Amino acid sequence: MIRDRDFIKNSTVPGPTKEEIRCLVLCKSELTSQDIVVDIGCGTGGLTLEFAKRTSKVYSLDRNPEAINLTSKNLEKHGLKNRVQLICGNAKDEMDKFPDFNVLMIGGSGGDLSFLIEKGFSKLKKSGRIIITAILLETALEAIETLKKFDMDVEVINAAISRGKIIERGTMMLAENPITIIVGVKRN
Numbered sequence: 144m145i146r147d148r149d150f151i152k153n154s155t156v157p158g159p160t161k162e163e164i165r166c167l168v169l170c171k172s173e174l175t176s177q178d179i180v181v182d183i184g185c186g187t188g189g190l191t192l193e194f195a196k197r198t199s200k201v202y203s204l205d206r207n208p209e210a211i212n213l214t215s216k217n218l219e220k221h222g223l224k225n226r227v228q229l230i231c232g233n234a235k236d237e238m239d240k241f242p243d244f245n246v247l248m249i250g251g252s253g254g255d256l257s258f259l260i261e262k263g264f265s266k267l268k269k270s271g272r273i274i275i276t277a278i279l280l281e282t283a284l285e286a287i288e289t290l291k292k293f294d295m296d297v298e299v300i301n302a303a304i305s306r307g308k309i310i311e312r313g314t315m316m317l318a319e320n321p322i323t324i325i326v327g328v329k330r331n
């Protein structure tokens with residue numbers, strides 16, 4: 144797992160997804176080295192890089208050119224550039240251009256979540272997964288309801304991570320924002 148501190152960051156681009164959340168997303172993605180992954184809203188590249196370390200073809204998309212630039216720098220830094228195709232654009236206009244995939248990661252949707260899940264489902268291979276990370280409860284609910292409409296197996300995890308800070312008197316736990324991870328698995 145890449146440490147948070149090993150990503151190049153930029154104050155105008157969100158991410159990287161925190162290390163512990165990346166662990167959970169990877170675990171739930173059940174990736175194999177043959178899988179094709181689409182990462183919508185790549186931000187700093189936190190999840191894109193983790194996917195690229197474990198499979199050979201990742202398509203990563205963001206509507207913010209700065210995010211594409213930053214993800215590109217992080218891929219270069221970690222020697223993963225040749226496994227990832229970066230696309231700058233709005234996901235709703237780009238979904239049709241991807242080949243069928245095994246994992247669709249949605250880390251940002253700009254109000255188009257249901258539409259992106261619907262499009263994603265039509266391109267998802269059998270036993271494929273759609274994974275959504277949500278900060279807002281409303282996003283999590285929309286994700287759950289939409290995945291259910293497609294008769295997917297739905298799993299929901301809420302992760303409230305605290306990290307210990309060693310201070311003189313002991314260890315103080317500092318909380319990160321809780322994140323909900325929603326996973327839909329396409330039935331065979």
Ligand SMILES: C[S@@+](CC[C@H](N)C(=O)[O-])C[C@H]1O[C@@H](n2cnc3c(N)ncnc32)[C@H](O)[C@@H]1O
Nearest residue numbers: 158160184186187188189190206234251252253
């Ligand atoms: C929270 S960040 C994702 C962080 C990323 N997973 C990481 O680990 O670095 C969400 C990203 O989604 C992008 N985004 C939001 N809506 C989008 C859309 N409709 N199409 C493409 N990108 C979008 C934003 O520009 C932002 O960079």
